[in-house]
Amino acid sequence: MIQQLVLPAAAAGTIAIGDDLRVNRMGYGAMRITGPGVWGPPPDKQEALATLRKALEIGVNLIDTADSYGPATSEKLIAEALYPYPADLVIATKGGWERPGPNQWTHNASPKHLFEALEGSLKRLRLERIDIYQLHAPDNVIPFEVSVEALARLRDQGKIRHIGLSNVTREHVERARKIVPIVSVQNRYSFADRESDFIVDYCEANGIAFFPWAPLGQARAAHEAVAQVAGQLRASSLQVALAWLLKRSKVIVPIPGTASVKHLEENIAAAALELPPAAFEKLSSAKPKYVSLRD
DSSP: OOOOOOOGGGTTOEEEETTTEEEESOOEEOGGGSOTTTBSSOSOHHHHHHHHHHHHHTTOOEEEOOTTTBTTHHHHHHHHHHOSOOTTOEEEEEESEEOSSTTOOEEOOOHHHHHHHHHHHHHHHTOSSEEEEEEOSOOSSSOHHHHHHHHHHHHHTTSEEEEEEESOOHHHHHHHHTTSOEEEEEEEOBTTBOTTHHHHHHHHHTTOEEEEESTTGGGGGOOHHHHHHHHHHTOOHHHHHHHHHHHHOTTBOOOOBOSOHHHHHHHHGGGGOOOOHHHHHHHHHOOOOOOOTTO
8 A cells, every 4th residue: 555645734634614625734824925024025035935835845735814914915925926726725814904114003994994905815816715814803993893794795795715813802703703604713822822722712612723823922932841842852942832732722723934945844844743741731831921922
């Protein structure tokens, strides 16, 4: 019998999103293929394009992006590098934020803006329908239900296959599910930042995928507990942090981002890293000091 080759991103298994999209449980976040401050083109465009292509070569079939990354830069590069897309590639994008400048983000989840944002994403990504379209964040001015209803209308029009939420509370998810099915939640979450613990549990109980943004989080500083486990397993601290996420819940799909082929391969290799139960418990019980990821 010929043994089938398991690509690196597939080593942690798969997850069905919305019952009809099956992806490997190690995705790729495309925010870092932009310039400094998530603004403008990347310093090395050819490396960014090569990173996107390498992601598919090693089994990544979920790419997460947003119209505000650049703005527009990330989506354009994805299309330039990967179009025409493989049949199994799922591209998740977002709308609901505007960008006045580098490192600046302003809310705009009005129906008018969401309609325009979606049309822009469709054009840049060269798609007729977005597989997963996420509300980037609740608006402080626009009622949350109004934003979700706008996305539901776009779904009814066939321009969105599935709807997801980002930067939300459990209450937001529950309110949105009264309007339209929600297939994914994307919040900041990592070994070192577990504020969304109870939201992860809610997603698992309800069959909702959870995409942790900043999945490496404060583990970049090689917190002592992570460094100890990494030394034992002969892995990097970042790989251990990603492996912890994969073991934390079966609905978690890490989406580490980078504009480097080398770093991409290192990150995706974490899908095959199995944490021993004792190591997982040690990391789960650690309480790192909070550090803002926006500083």
